[in-house]
Amino acid sequence: MEESVALAEAEGADSALVPLWGPPSQVASGITDDGPRCARLNGVDWIVWSTRFYNDICVIWYTYWSDGIWSDPQRFNVQARSAPAIAAYDGDIHVVWRNAVNNNVMWSVHDGHDWSDPRAVVGAQTSDAPALAACDGRLYLAWSTAEATLAYALFDGTEWGAPQKTGFAISFGPALAALGDTLYCAVCLPGGGPVGYCQLSSGWTGSPTTLGIDTDAAPALASDGKQLWTAWKVAGSSSVMMAAGTPTTGLSGQALLGSARTSASPGLCGDAGGIRAVWQDSFTRSIYTATTVNVGAESSNTVSGRAGPGDYVSLSVDTGDGPISHYPARANTNGAWCVTVDTTLTKGTILSASAMKDLSGPPSDAFVVVLGSYQPGCLFISAVTDTLVQGKAPLPGQVIKGWRSSDGKLVVDCPLLPPIGLFDGTDFAARYLFPSALEKGDTLNLVSQFPDNGTMTPIVSKPQGYMVTLS
Incomplete structure (x- = not known):
């Protein structure tokens, strides 16, 4: 993704x-x-x-x-x-x-x-x-x-x-x-x-x-x-x-x-x-x-994001009060897209964006944000190997999800273990969902998400073989 x-x-x-x-x-x-x-x-x-x-x-x-x-x-x-x-x-x-x-x-x-x-x-x-x-x-x-x-x-x-x-x-x-x-x-x-x-x-x-x-x-x-x-x-x-x-x-x-x-x-x-x-x-x-x-406005909130260059983007806005609104957009040559929504944005509004290479193709998994609900800090990746990804989530109880850049396929879907003893429930070593999921030259795009389709952290992208070095 x-x-x-x-x-x-x-x-x-x-x-x-x-x-x-x-x-x-x-x-x-x-x-x-x-x-x-x-x-x-x-x-x-x-x-x-x-x-x-x-x-x-x-x-x-x-x-x-x-x-x-x-x-x-x-x-x-x-x-x-x-x-x-x-x-x-x-x-x-x-x-x-x-x-x-x-x-x-x-x-x-x-x-x-x-x-x-x-x-x-x-x-x-x-x-x-x-x-x-x-x-x-x-x-x-x-x-x-x-x-x-x-x-x-x-x-x-x-x-x-x-x-x-x-x-x-x-x-x-x-x-x-x-x-x-x-x-x-x-x-x-x-x-x-x-x-x-x-x-x-x-x-x-x-x-x-x-x-x-x-x-x-x-x-x-x-x-x-x-x-x-x-x-x-x-x-x-x-x-x-x-x-x-x-x-x-x-x-x-x-x-x-x-x-x-x-x-x-x-x-x-x-x-x-x-x-x-x-x-x-x-x-x-x-x-x-x-x-x-703008909490009170209906016509002056702009939602923007990144996708592949030229991708078609579908944004849904769910305020929890009435029907879900849908907005189309298309990424420019730099992968940037934006759209002005005519929906009042309030705390708890769910924004979901998915991308397609062409209008007849399958959409990607959605990137989700719930307004007013964010993790305290960001996701940290310490290593990306050919079998797993290691790092630290901003909170316990999160779900670690990752997609490979080559085709957008989901390769990591790992709920964090609960805290116990000295383990605070934020460190993870998440194995890929299937063998050879991330080949050399591919990139892993990782998020930490609240369970039940909650807010995702900003995407952190690291290539296969990445490892933090301590000097």
Whole structure:
């Protein structure tokens, strides 16, 4: 089975409700230790991240969402020492990062064709990841100084202004987002303490206001035009929480960010079309993302996925209230497909997608997602041999299913054994359903599924002969 389904480019959830997240999907096969960041420009989402290659020195990568797929990750020819930051401003994409040599904040702009030569922001030296956001016609940069205090500067479209130092102590890097004409800054207070909020667009406004959020990583901020949203890694845990509100209104609707599990800080971006979250998976260090679903809308939810190039796709939407709706689609030459559904999507809605090489051919097994029901984390494969696949599921009680790429045939269908003693019920060694099921040169496409036709994890694909090596 090659196809998958994922909610993308969906309208944002009603601001009075806890957001309903679409299914998580993997952004790139690359890994990150510092957490990815994202931005939206003219309906196109961009993601940046750093990958360590020597001690604390990192390289920066980026991708963007186009025609229903993520572009191939591209590498910046720069060296950094923390996660980069990204923002849309004046029709361009801006990226800043901490220079690996001297801790200067470096800045580059993508004008739709290419990146500008990196330039140092004068007077900006940071001890952690910087933050970037546009507000009221200006671009704001915030960072943690060498003394671990909050500083910021603004760009008026021509040049950067002089750095403004607040003298207020912070841990990790800050986060920025604009709600209307107000730019909010969120920081983690010293010692891995609670998250504090302040306003920068009207100048430094004194000590940050805390709202009861405890974290041990930098928070993330974004706005959907109606609400300011905060995402954070829960202190002492890998869970990610999200809530709406400002220091004036207070926070409401605190809830887990779907199945996200991370060891780094998450990233957020958004507009009236909804919120996108990005995070590093704490087990695989891969980059995952999810978007909000418009709970109250009937005509602005887009379901997208991947299949074989040119495949015919059949999507069914079962809300449990009335007849099942069916939608046809066809994958483009890159294997991407998408369709706008005129069905109200709510928690518990079942999305099932199957693919066919031609309209008269047999359909593949369906890829299934139940909105609001996701595994906490992702599936991990440690070995693919000629007789079995080994790995670790995100939860006990799952069913491991796998299809070979050569013809889409089901070759793995293995319910996990229940936990007993020291065995937690997540490790598996699943034998293939028949001899010679996976020949050399073939690829296994594996999912972990809740029993009774429940949600599947994003597909993980590994070739026959794959084995994790420990260095």
